Every structure is written in structure tokens, then in C-alpha cells.
Amino acid sequence: MYVAFDQLPPEARVWIYQASRPLSGTEIVGMMPGLARFAEEWTSHGRTLLASGEFLHQQFLVIGLDEGVAGASGCSIDASVRFVAQLEQHLGVELLEKSRMAFLQAGTVQLLKRGELKEAVAAGTVGPDTFYFDNTLGTKGELDTHWPRPASETWLARYFGQEEKNGLLT
Template sequence: MNVTFDALPPTARVWIYQANRPLTEAELAAVGPQLAQFATAWTSHGAALSAAVEFRHRQFLIIGLDEAVAGASGCSIDASVRFVQALESALSISLLDKAHLAFRGPAGLALLERSALKPAVAAGTLGPNTPYFDNTVATKAELDARWPAPAGRTWLARYFAPAAAPAGPPARA
């Protein structure tokens, strides 16, 4: 059953898929009915799932599921991945590639290759307060509270930690 994200409880499970480019307004309008149709038809072992599906920031496909109504099974998760793959094909985008990280910068949303993360931190172009879209959030509550979040408050915090001092001789008492 298709619901809005506002109707999902904070405990609802979420999956975030990041596109390799922003969608145009025409693409978003064209895909809207497909998102609603998927959420309406999505089932688990014949039981209707209470789901919401939407694009945010023109670049993130988010699927939300109220597992208190009915939980996702392996088959229903497979169906959602097939749906995402169909969107990739229809829109000529990549949603399943995890090679890029998304940040909100002065010019808007920016993608950074994972391999460029350390150099960007070293150059100061990426800092602990840079808003990061952590697509590993698992619940609607996390999505609402920390998406985006300052990079230094996510799994990226280790990139901003000061270098550990070299181990020296033990202190004498």
C-alpha cells in the first residue's frame, strides 16, 4: 500500500539509492507514477507492504517500509532491487553504484569519488562540518534527524581525527 513518508513511523526501515546525476524535472514527473505503482503493488508473501517511495534532492531514491504492518522478505527485497534496476534502465542513471559519496557544498550537491576522499580532506575542501548524505541510515528517524549530517559525525569521522602520535617509550612512574 502506497503511503507518504510523513505517514511512516520513525521505526520504518529505509533504503537510499543515490543517482550518479540529478534527475530533470521532466524525469521526476515521468517517474512519479512508477514510484506510486511500485509502493502500491509491493508485497511480502502475499501481504501488502506499507511503503513510501520518493526522490529527494532530485538525486536520491528513498524507499521506506513500515515493518510493523508487514516485514520485507528476501523475495520482496529482491523485487525492490529489480524495481531500482528498471529505473536505472528507464532513466539512464546509476542507482546501485556505491563509488561516490554525496556532500552539500556551496554550489549544491556534489559527488566525490571514494578514492578522492583523503585528498579532499588533506586539501581542506572537505571538513568535519561539511554536510554528508550518509546513505547507510536505516530508519526514518535517522533519515529525518541526520540526513545530511556533518561528515565528522558519521562513519567518515575517522578521516578527520588527528593523526595518532607515534608510540614512545612507556612513562616512568
Template structure:
């Protein structure tokens, strides 16, 4: 069962996939109905999930499930991964590259390779107050309250 993204309960579980590039407006327009259809049909052991899906900042694909209604099973999570892989293929984009970090700078999403991080911190291009899109956020309430969040309030704090 589809739930509009902004109506998810705070405890809803999230899976955040960061694309390797911003999606174009045309791609976003094409992907959004696919996301809604997937969320509508997504199920666990034959029982429909109370799910939603959204594209944020034209760079983050977020799948969500109200776990207090029905938990996502291993099979349903596998189905979601297959769906995201299909989107990758169709739109020639990668959602599984975990070697890039995303920051909000000057109102735009900017990505930095993990191997560049220390250099960017040393140069002052990224500091403890730089807003970081932590893809490890795992529930809707946290996404709403602290996403993006200052880098010092994430696992990146060890760099400052």
C-alpha cells in the first residue's frame, strides 16, 4: 500500500541510495511514477507493505516502509535492490557507489570521493559545519529532523 512520503510515521524504515550524478528533470519525471508503482506493489511474504518512495535533491532515491505495520523481509529487501538495479540500467546511473560522500554546499549537492576527504578537510573546503547527507540514516523521523546534518554530528566527526 502506497503512503505519500510526507505522511510516513517517524519510525518508518529507510533505505537511501545516492546516485553518482544529479538526475535531470526529465529523468525525475520518468522515475517518480515508477517509484510510486513499486511502493504500491512492494510486499513481504504476500502481504503488502505500507511503503513510499521519493527522490530527494534529484540525487537520492529513498525507499521507505512503515515497519510497525509490516516488516520488510529479506525477500522484499532483495526485490527493492532488484528494482534499484533496474533503474540504474534504464537511466545509466549508479545508486550503489559507496565511495562518494555528498555535502550541501551553496545550496547544491556536491560529491567528494572518500580518497579526497582528508585533503578537502585540510584545505578547509569541508569543515565540521559542512552539511553532510548521511545515507546511513535509517528512519523517516531522523531524516526529517537531521538530514543533511553538520558533518561533526556524523561518523565524519573523526576528521575534525
């Protein structure tokens, strides 16, 4: 069953898919009916799921699920990945590829290949205060409060020698 994304509770599970390029407003508007239809029809072992989806920062597709109503199964997660793969085909954009990192710089999402990170830190392009989109967050509450957040407050802290200060594990 579809619910507005902002109506999902903080403990709702989220999956974040990062686009390989910014999506246009027209593309996003065109995808919303299909996203709502997917959420409306999404099931797990015959049980209706309370789900939603949203495009954020014109670069991220976020699918949310209230597992307090019914949890996702392996088959239902596979169905969501197939849906995202269909969006990739329709939009001509990568959403499932995970090798790029996203940073918010001057109000714009900038993508960086993982192999370019050390060089970007050394050049000062990415610093401890650069906002990083950690797409591994698990809940809507984390999305609402910790996404994006300064790189020094994420696993990237080790690149700035701040992991001990923040108590982060490397």
C-alpha cells in the first residue's frame, strides 16, 4: 500500500539508490506515478507492504518501507531491485552501480569515484566539513537527521585523522 514518503515513521527501512547523473524535473515527475504504483502493489509473501518512494536532491531514489506493518522478504527485495533496474533502462541512468561517492558542494551533488578519494582529500577538494551522502543508512530517521552529514562524522573520518576523536571504527 502506498503512503506519502513523509508519512513513513522514523524506524521505516530505506534503500537509497544514487543516480549516475542529476535527474531533470521532467524525468522525476514522469517517474512518480510508476513509483507510487510499485509501492501500492509491492508485497511480501502475499502481504501488502506499507511503502513509498521519493527522489531527493535530483540524484537519489529512496524507497521506504514501514516494517512495523510487514517486513520485506528476499523475494520482495528482489522485486524492488527489478523495479529499480527498469527505471535505469527507462531513464538511461545507472542507479544500482555503487562505485561512486556523492558529496554536496556549493549546493550541488558532486560524484567521485572511490579511487579518486585520496587525491581529492590531498587536493582539499573534499575536507572534513564536506557533506557526504552515506547511502548505507538503514532508516528514514537516519535519512532525515544524518543525510548528508560532514565527512568527518562518517566512515570517511579516517581520511582526515579524526577517527579516534569521533570514536569511529575503521
